[in-house]
Amino acid sequence: MTPVLHTQGLGKRYGQRWALTDCTLSVPAGHAVGLVGPNGAGKTTLLNLAVGMLAPTSGTIEVLGGRPGGNRAQLARVGFVAQDTPTYAALSVADHLRLGARMNPGWDAALARGRIERLGLDARQRAGKLSGGQRAQLALTLAVAKRPELLILDEPIASLDPLARRQFLESLAEFISGRQVSVVLSSHLVSDLERICDYLIVIVASRVQVAGQVGDLLAAHRKRTSSKSTLEDLVLAAMGPATDTTLEARR
Amino acid sequence: MTWLTWRQSRAQTIAAAAALTALAIVLAVTGSSVAHLYDTSGITGCHPFASCRTLADAFTSKLTSTDAILYGIGIAVLLLAPGLIGVFWGAPLVTREIEARTLPLAWNQTVTRTRWMAVKLGLVGLAATATAGLLALMLTWWSSPIDTALSMGTTSRLNLTRLGPILFDSRDITPIGYAALAFALGVTAGVLIRRTVPAMAATLAGFAAVQFAWAIWIRQHLFAPVHAIVALDPANVFQIKSINNNMSISAMPNFTEQGAWVLSSQIVDRSGHAAHVTTSRVCLGNNFAACQAWIGRLRLRQIVSYQPASRFWDFQWAETAIFVGLAVALAGFCTWWIRRRVA
Numbered sequence: 289m290t291p292v293l294h295t296q297g298l299g300k301r302y303g304q305r306w307a308l309t310d311c312t313l314s315v316p317a318g319h320a321v322g323l324v325g326p327n328g329a330g331k332t333t334l335l336n337l338a339v340g341m342l343a344p345t346s347g348t349i350e351v352l353g354g355r356p357g358g359n360r361a362q363l364a365r366v367g368f369v370a371q372d373t374p375t376y377a378a379l380s381v382a383d384h385l386r387l388g389a390r391m392n393p394g395w396d397a398a399l400a401r402g403r404i405e406r407l408g409l410d411a412r413q414r415a416g417k418l419s420g421g422q423r424a425q426l427a428l429t430l431a432v433a434k435r436p437e438l439l440i441l442d443e444p445i446a447s448l449d450p451l452a453r454r455q456f457l458e459s460l461a462e463f464i465s466g467r468q469v470s471v472v473l474s475s476h477l478v479s480d481l482e483r484i485c486d487y488l489i490v491i492v493a494s495r496v497q498v499a500g501q502v503g504d505l506l507a508a509h510r511k512r513t514s515s516k517s518t519l520e521d522l523v524l525a526a527m528g529p530a531t532d533t534t535l536e537a538r539r
Numbered sequence: 540m541t542w543l544t545w546r547q548s549r550a551q552t553i554a555a556a557a558a559l560t561a562l563a564i565v566l567a568v569t570g571s572s573v574a575h576l577y578d579t580s581g582i583t584g585c586h587p588f589a590s591c592r593t594l595a596d597a598f599t600s601k602l603t604s605t606d607a608i609l610y611g612i613g614i615a616v617l618l619l620a621p622g623l624i625g626v627f628w629g630a631p632l633v634t635r636e637i638e639a640r641t642l643p644l645a646w647n648q649t650v651t652r653t654r655w656m657a658v659k660l661g662l663v664g665l666a667a668t669a670t671a672g673l674l675a676l677m678l679t680w681w682s683s684p685i686d687t688a689l690s691m692g693t694t695s696r697l698n699l700t701r702l703g704p705i706l707f708d709s710r711d712i713t714p715i716g717y718a719a720l721a722f723a724l725g726v727t728a729g730v731l732i733r734r735t736v737p738a739m740a741a742t743l744a745g746f747a748a749v750q751f752a753w754a755i756w757i758r759q760h761l762f763a764p765v766h767a768i769v770a771l772d773p774a775n776v777f778q779i780k781s782i783n784n785n786m787s788i789s790a791m792p793n794f795t796e797q798g799a800w801v802l803s804s805q806i807v808d809r810s811g812h813a814a815h816v817t818t819s820r821v822c823l824g825n826n827f828a829a830c831q832a833w834i835g836r837l838r839l840r841q842i843v844s845y846q847p848a849s850r851f852w853d854f855q856w857a858e859t860a861i862f863v864g865l866a867v868a869l870a871g872f873c874t875w876w877i878r879r880r881v882a
Contacts (some may be wrong), residue, residue: 370643
């Protein structure tokens with residue numbers, strides 16, 4: 289099967305600063321991928337490269353076997369919720385659904401309407417008047433109702449309160465379950481990802497430190513440390529100064 | 540994409556349409572009385588030219604002060620409208636999305652960035668140029684009796700010929716070309732600068748410079764000027780200077796072709812060469828009239844280079860085509876830039 293995300297020596301430089309360096313990854317389809325790392329590590333850069341919002345400085349990137357954002361077919365296959373979950377402040381919830389329907393041939397109107405109803409959003413409400421959590425849910429609705437094969441979410445819950453955070457993750461999990469969809473979700477909090485992710489990528493200081501299935505990574509890590517090690521311990525170990533663990537786990 | 544563009548520009552389009560409608564009503568009411576005044580003035584079909592001048596002066600003196608003010612405002616509106624369209628429609632077109640961080644949302648629907656930009660440029664650009672076009676149509680109709688009378692009459696101090704820098708920019712179809720270019724310039728500034736207010740300032744400054752430079756320096760070269768040789772009327776001499784025993788004479792050309800745009804004139808001798816006149820003692824004194832009479836005896840001529848009034852529509856079409864062409868080129872650049880240089 290074509291990997292959802294395939295990069296070879298991928299790098300992105302802003303002026304003198306490299307936001308991402310030498311990133312080589314191959315993420316198989318069908319996973320919920322957690323992308324973790326401290327703020328400014330390069331997570332957003334990697335995800336923006338994956339949707340074609342940015343062009344690479346070096347290396348190559350393929351998403352679902354195609355060039356990110358290259359054409360309509362590629363755009364239709366990838367759903368994206370950007371950082372801070374942008375929406376059009378002056379447009380109502382209903383306008384956003386109309387926007388989605390008009391701009392995406394694969395639009396699932398029933399799915400979108402159902403989500404809005406379950407969330408209890410007022411369709412006439414302007415997006416600018418919604419709470420942060422509601423806005424994030426609206427942005428997620430737009431991204432999922434186009435029925436993508438790959439859903440990419442860039443820190444969608446970073447600015448939400450704990451309740452909204454949980455609701456968002458629950459509604460995301462509900463969308464994923466029983467669907468042939470891959471997800472890449474970035475966060476700087478491991479606890480956000482633990483619940484839904486079965487694949488993990490750790491980026492620290494613009495480099496990929498760890499990438500692999502959560503089960504495999506945990507087993508390997510527990511073998512080296514203690515049997516009680518958690519995902520959090522694993523990530524912390526990867527984020528610390530380069531140790532044997534992180535070097536081995538790198539691909 | 541068409542729907543989203545319409546939804547995003549709905550408010551300003553409706554506001555522009557409402558303003559145009561209100562203006563149309565005001566102009567229809569006041570314009571019909573001006574038109575009636577003109578129709579009964581006898582200017583239409585008058586002959587010879589001297590009697591036209593009298594009739595034209597009589598017509599302009601009968602205009603109410605409101606008409607005079609509206610006439611001035613109309614010119615000002617048409618000179619400013621393209622620049623304002625560039626500032627308020629062009630510059631924010633993309634910067635608003637950059638500042639509200641909505642580009643990732645817009646660019647991740649199943650619509651390519653090229654199409655996104657093309658539809659935005661096309662629809663909003665069309666609305667902008669249509670606004671300028673309607674404005675120009677209404678005001679040209681309203682002003683045409685006054686324009687005609689002023690170009691015939693003697694009272695005009697502004698020398699408002701239809702080909703001149705002020706009236707030409709604000710009549711018929713040129714405002715369409717101007718609005719198209721100002722809009723494209725605004726979008727380009729926005730795409731490059733990425734912030735609304737600086738982009739607006741750059742658009743205003745840039746377009747004002749283009750408008751000014753074009754009217755003063757460039758337009759006259761679109762078509763090669765026509766030359767006419769006329770006898771120098773000594774009564775038209777207004778300044779005489781003597782440099783190294785050579786006289787330099789300044790005189791208004793004795794040239795009355797109606798509506799012509801006079802670009803320059805040069806004093807020549809009977810053989811057609813630049814006149815070299817050795818300073819006469821008559822002209823060194825204080826008797827200016829005696830000097831004028833002495834100059835009259837030299838039988839000098841003037842070569843007048845001018846653009847005839849009959850070229851008005853040639854200029855209108857050429858200028859509109861050039862400005863629309865530049866606008867299309869800038870729009871193409873914006874689309875290319877958006878596709879290549881990403882968020």
